[in-house]
Amino acid sequence: MRVTNSMMMNRMMLNMSNNLKRMDRIQNDLASGVRIHKPSDDPIAVSRSLKIRTDISQNDQFNRNVGDAQSILEKTEHSLNELNNVLQRIRELTVQASNGTITPDDMDKIKAEVVQLKEHIIRAGNDTYVGRHLFSGFSTEQKLLNEDGTVNVNIDYGNLNNQNIEYQIGISARVKVNLTGSEVFGAIQDDNKPKLISDIDKLITSLERGNNLEVSNSIQDIDDNISNILRLRGDIGARISTIEVIRNRIEDTKINFTRLLSETEDTDIGESIMKMNMYESVYRASLAIGARVIQPTLIDFLR
Template identity: 30%
Template sequence: MRVTQGMIQQNSLRYIGSSYSKLDKLQSQISSGKKITKASDDPVVAMKSLKYNTQLSQVQQYQSNASQAFTWLENTETNITEGIDILSKVKELAIQAKNDTNGEAERQAIGVEVKQLKEQLLNIANTQVNGRYIFNGTNSDKPPVTDNGDGTYTISDTADVIVNISNNMTLKVNSDPKSAFGGTSESGQNVFEMLDSF
């Protein structure tokens, strides 16, 4: 077979055209930052890309959930610690009030201070973070402790807030208001009613 000048030219033009096509594809990949622009470019890579994007969005959601859970737990811990400090102060005042050297005026001053501490404890029990009551579980749009105005207080029953923090792992992020603030005396009073009585 004889190779003519025309055949050489045609092959050269075909290779140059093919090179331009490859160059165009590479420039498109560089400018978009993507190896493929449509699934037909490479179906295997396209499927892997979809799978990785789904996994990435799940991981990002788990990170967001974990961040929210951390904030919730951190605020809960801070408020429980403050509540413990308040009750420790009430204990000191109760011991001080029991001392017979105190007169009526001193005991009334202790009573006023205990009332203020009870109000602080009530505010702690009804703490809100981002508009949600952190001690009222899934019912976070309502306060967990309600002053009924007659010397009694109602503490909510709540359902737990469960957060997904990984594919097969969940975390309870709320504290039940009854276990946190609802201790009852032998007469059936909760902590707020006991402080009112005191």
């Protein structure tokens, strides 16, 4: 086979171009910090990278849901604590009023304070979080109670127990973030008021009559309502604890996903520098050899 000078030069230029391309690719990897610039660079790694990025995005949404759920539950727990404090004060006043030696004037003062505390309870029942009512079930834009303690006609009070608002905080994990009015205030009574409000109204009526026995009988009703509030606070506390555990798990998962994404996409700096030095040596060698191949001409032989 005849090897011409033109063939040697073409082969030399092709090899030099290939060496330069390898150097350019490694230099691009080092400069950008990633080794995948287009799908053809590593189709399998690109597919894996897209899946990991999808998982990270989903994990971030779960983390946002956890934050929202925890805020709602903490606000609900605050409202329950407020209700508990008010009911405890009403109980103290009820015990005081059940004393047979109390004067009518003192009875009137106790009644006036109980009326004020009742109004406080109604306001707590209409508590909101970012404009959404906490105890109104799905009808978050509607307040639960009217100013007189009756149930808002726009609230389907009898069906509130089935109106659970849930947040998805994991692939197969959901948490209930609300308490309904029927859970907190009890079943609706004949006067269209929840049991808790109706019990306080009966207490106020007994105080107006000055009937110590009826007032004394109201203590058990108040105790029942306090027990219910305490039970609900325990339930909310358990949910908050569960959410905190899940939040920690989500944060750990994000760290793992970020590490996997880095291993898939990022440039191995040490390895790339080693390759860069090797490719540079090869390129310099090809230049030196090319100079020797190109150098001989007819003039060199005529000297």
